[in-house]
Amino acid sequence: MTNVLALIETSASGAITGSAAGLIAAASKLGVPVAVVVTQQGEGAAAVSELGNLGAQHVYLAESPEVGRLMAAAQVEALMSAARELDPSAVILANSVESREIAGRFAVRSGGGLLVDVVDVRTAQDGSAVGVHSIFGGTYTVEATVQSGPTVITLRQGALNEPAASKVPSTTTVSLAVAAGNATTITMVQPVSSGSGRPALRGAAAVVSGGRGLGSKQNFVLVEQLADALGAAVGASRAAVDAGYIEQNSQVGQTGITVSPQLYVALGISGAIQHRAGMQTAKTIVAINKDEDAPIFEVADFGIVGDVFTVVPQLIEALQARSN
Amino acid sequence: MKIIVLVKQVPDTEEERRLDPVTGLLDRGANECVADEINERALEVALRHRDANKGTEVVALTVGPASATAVLRKALSMGADSAVHVVDDLLEGADIAATARVLAAAVQQAGFDLVVTGNESTDGRGGVVPAMVAEHLGLPLLSSLNTMEITPERVAGEATVEAGNLTVSALLPAIVSVTERSAEARFPNFKGILTAKRKPLATLSLEDLGVIPHGGGANSTVLTVSERPARTAGKKIVDDGTAAKDLADFLVASRLI
Numbered sequence: 295m296t297n298v299l300a301l302i303e304t305s306a307s308g309a310i311t312g313s314a315a316g317l318i319a320a321a322s323k324l325g326v327p328v329a330v331v332v333t334q335q336g337e338g339a340a341a342v343s344e345l346g347n348l349g350a351q352h353v354y355l356a357e358s359p360e361v362g363r364l365m366a367a368a369q370v371e372a373l374m375s376a377a378r379e380l381d382p383s384a385v386i387l388a389n390s391v392e393s394r395e396i397a398g399r400f401a402v403r404s405g406g407g408l409l410v411d412v413v414d415v416r417t418a419q420d421g422s423a424v425g426v427h428s429i430f431g432g433t434y435t436v437e438a439t440v441q442s443g444p445t446v447i448t449l450r451q452g453a454l455n456e457p458a459a460s461k462v463p464s465t466t467t468v469s470l471a472v473a474a475g476n477a478t479t480i481t482m483v484q485p486v487s488s489g490s491g492r493p494a495l496r497g498a499a500a501v502v503s504g505g506r507g508l509g510s511k512q513n514f515v516l517v518e519q520l521a522d523a524l525g526a527a528v529g530a531s532r533a534a535v536d537a538g539y540i541e542q543n544s545q546v547g548q549t550g551i552t553v554s555p556q557l558y559v560a561l562g563i564s565g566a567i568q569h570r571a572g573m574q575t576a577k578t579i580v581a582i583n584k585d586e587d588a589p590i591f592e593v594a595d596f597g598i599v600g601d602v603f604t605v606v607p608q609l610i611e612a613l614q615a616r617s618n
Numbered sequence: 619m620k621i622i623v624l625v626k627q628v629p630d631t632e633e634e635r636r637l638d639p640v641t642g643l644l645d646r647g648a649n650e651c652v653a654d655e656i657n658e659r660a661l662e663v664a665l666r667h668r669d670a671n672k673g674t675e676v677v678a679l680t681v682g683p684a685s686a687t688a689v690l691r692k693a694l695s696m697g698a699d700s701a702v703h704v705v706d707d708l709l710e711g712a713d714i715a716a717t718a719r720v721l722a723a724a725v726q727q728a729g730f731d732l733v734v735t736g737n738e739s740t741d742g743r744g745g746v747v748p749a750m751v752a753e754h755l756g757l758p759l760l761s762s763l764n765t766m767e768i769t770p771e772r773v774a775g776e777a778t779v780e781a782g783n784l785t786v787s788a789l790l791p792a793i794v795s796v797t798e799r800s801a802e803a804r805f806p807n808f809k810g811i812l813t814a815k816r817k818p819l820a821t822l823s824l825e826d827l828g829v830i831p832h833g834g835g836a837n838s839t840v841l842t843v844s845e846r847p848a849r850t851a852g853k854k855i856v857d858d859g860t861a862a863k864d865l866a867d868f869l870v871a872s873r874l875i
């Protein structure tokens with residue numbers, strides 16, 4: 295089996311982030327999973343056992359003072375260095391703002407072909423890496439390969455949830471020489487205000503989303519209350535984000551996050567095609583909208599023509615009565 | 619300052635989009651094709667800078683089939699000063715790698731201080747092209763900016779990433795991609811539409827750019843395409859005061875709570 299690199303993302307403080315499990319799981323499906331992690335000098339050792347628990351067979355620790363200071367430069371250098379040493383058949387990265395840049399640059403520098411925004415991977419009979427893409431909001435599933443290696447793959451965040459079996463990894467530590475040159479510098483990092491205690495939108499089993507129909511930021515609390523009653527994550531339409539009811543990282547749809555939960559509840563959302571593109575693969579869809587012709591009803595398993603301000607409080611009450 | 623804005627013609631997201639079931643390529647005939655909304659926002663960012671800074675020139679550039687002239691005409695009518703269209707039969711079916719190589723060659727030939735692109739197209743959604751163009755040219759990329767500030771020497775801005783908000787900065791020349799939070803695009807006005815017809819629109823082939831496409835347009839190969847059956851509407855009730863209870867029962871019966 296050939297080596298497959300998974301580029302691990304780290305937080306500003308050097309901790310491994312939530313995308314690691316999926317990246318290593320994907321690498322394990324294609325070959326020997328090697329976690330490549332770039333940290334400040336001496337900071338990576340703590341990550342090794344954690345990456346082993348997530349299934350990494352080998353950890354390639356690259357140390358550079360430029361990580362966290364420059365965009366992409368140290369990570370691209372680390373992948374190039376790991377690729378020279380380990381001759382991987384594929385390299386897997388998260389489909390995030392930062393890792394996309396690393397993927398694009400690494401593909402050009404290494405000459406590898408790209409498979410972007412894949413939701414799953416598998417090995418073809420001839421041993422080559424196959425990427426599974428979910429196109430146009432899940433309307434199509436397309437499998438593709440590339441001719442020139444290594445295959446560079448960006449993995450949709452939250453798409454692979456089954457972690458690989460844990461390992462006791464071996465480790466290589468290298469110190470990187472990164473030419474700062476004309477790279478983009480990070481001048482400030484403002485961490486997100488830490489969690490509401492609700493499940494993350496990506497990969498959530500249940501999602502309650504609100505739209506323009508909520509009417510105001512104050513009223514949007516109703517969406518959060520129903521989400522809490524269901525143990526669900528909170529999502530939103532673009533119109534609700536544009537109106538400032540909620541942060542942009544809650545947007546579901548064509549240009550937001552794609553979710554595929556067991557239950558999706560749409561409150562005051564018309565169901566524009568661009569919104570449906572982000573949620574139409576949910577197992578069960580519930581919609582509450584006062585317009586009986588709203589397109590969301592075309593995809594809803596259970597639709598209520600009604601006012602969210604009447605129906606949702608009653609629903610929360612009914613759910614609470616049941617759990618008592 | 620010369621700013622090049624990359625624009626792309628895509629199938630309108632207002633309708634169901636189709637893939638050719640055999641090739642897995644976009645069925646361009648199935649939809650009306652429009653300028654991708656994100657590119658109009660990118661153009662807006664550039665035009666606002668020009669409106670506030672005399673001596674700024676804004677060029678719209680696309681790589682695409684003959685029909686893509688329409689998106690350049692629209693960019694010109696919104697206010698771009700000139701346009702470049704790279705069109706070549708050899709580009710049919712071009713994948714990300716081939717497209718990025720051609721874009722890099724085209725912007726390099728045109729010359730620029732800043733290239734502004736959308737963060738991801740609505741048809742490809744890969745979001746890697748700006749980085750690939752930057753890598754081909756050995757230039758910095760400021761990716762997925764919500765806000766952008768241009769000075770004669772530098773470009774800076776804010777991007778939202780998983781961990782929070784980053785403020786990033788680079789020396790010019792540079793490549794920038796913007797998100798849909800960056801700007802609301804203007805509509806072309808009547809005067810804009812009239813003057814657009816007189817603005818320069820250059821058409822270039824791959825030979826003009828000195829790019830040799832190796833192995834046809836594409837490096838990636840589609841193996842299989844399958845279509846998901848369309849969702850059908852389920853139960854729909856009008857609230858008469860008992861709908862919430864019915865829904866709670868449904869959720870229980872479906873084992874969702």
Ligand SMILES: Cc1cc2nc3c(=O)[nH]c(=O)nc-3n(C[C@H](O)[C@H](O)[C@H](O)COP(=O)(O)OP(=O)(O)OC[C@H]3O[C@@H](n4cnc5c(N)ncnc54)[C@H](O)[C@@H]3O)c2cc1C
Pocket residue numbers: 504505506507508530531532533534545546547548549550551561562563564565566567568569572582583584585588600601602603631655656740
């Ligand atoms: C390129 C592109 C990308 C896009 N990407 C996205 C995306 O990622 N995500 C996204 O969501 N949109 C996206 N859009 C926008 C999309 O087209 C719609 O404009 C948007 O989804 C509408 O949001 P909405 O349903 O909240 O608002 P509206 O369409 O205004 O619908 C509000 C709904 O609330 C209902 N309502 C009002 N009051 C009540 C009440 N008291 N009780 C019950 N119902 C009520 C109304 O009947 C109406 O149906 C995109 C558009 C484009 C062009």
